[in-house]
Amino acid sequence: MPELPEVEVVRAGLAPAVTGARVAAVEVRDARALKRHLPTSGDDGLGGHGVTLSEAAAAARSADFERRTAGIRLGAPERRGKFLWIPTSGASADGSPLALLAHLGMSGQLLLRAHDAVDDRHVRIRMWIEHAQHGELRVDFADQRLFGSLALDALRAAPDGVGAVPAQAAHIARDPLDPAFDDARFIAALRSRATGVKKLLLDQTLISGVGNIYADEALWRARLHPDTRGSAIGPRKADELLAVLRAVFAQALREGGTSFDAQYVNVNGQAGYFAHSLHAYGRAGEPCARCGTPIRRVPFGGRSSHFCPRCQRKR
């Protein structure tokens, strides 16, 4: 469940059960779910993204993660954009605190289950935790497509000096629901670029948490064509776009996120119902809710854009 509202639903669901809990045991079933986990000994010679691990490197990575995660105590989960992490009692080699970092990718789930609950599909990593109030639970990381991952990562001071963030998420911009998000800075960046506005919204180094669904929805609500250049957007329209984005996120959060199928669920495996409130994504051929013109779907960087050709004219 990948965009900001879905990740936030997971963070909030995890919070009561994991905060203050101790990890009793860890089992890595598929080392491919540790793409972002780099062993302590530094480099195992086979980096992270886009690289297939040798059998030996996979075993080493799994063993390293299991050994270092078992026994640590968990803090309150935090989120930036689509990255989720739990500060822990562990320390990294340079002395910084360790965080348990999660990215759900396209199909990742974090599921809270009873100790003896039956297996969900595609469980790649399992952690048994003990909590003073909630007793013994399992946290299962399930991921069909394996674009998501868990990792232990060093928690460092955030680049803007406010709070701390895992090293691997340091390049990710704050998201628009973050109180420290800098509106003026984002709007200036947006309006200085010749790139299409949708591509800018999806750039996690400018603003985080926005993915294909919510980009299309926000642009529909703001009546902006996805290919409108950032530099063609006036200050008032830019303000409106940011406000609309926040409203979409807030509403999606209230409705438990967007679920098109069983892949996108909260920590209890339940789907959200914001999909019913979408006006553009997944509605190709259906009449625009404002003007009745059929919603169009066009190729966009290996995916699709959905928009109303009448309400969202390219300028």
Added chain:
DNA sequence: CAGGTACCCTGGCCGC
């Protein structure tokens, strides 16, 4: 900085 492509994966669905 802008654009395009390729890749990491599994599985559901559609047409033949």
Added chain:
DNA sequence: TGCGGCCAGGGTACCT
């Protein structure tokens, strides 16, 4: 019933 092709909510690397 089988099979190939296409599609999917993300992120990164590496070209031009």
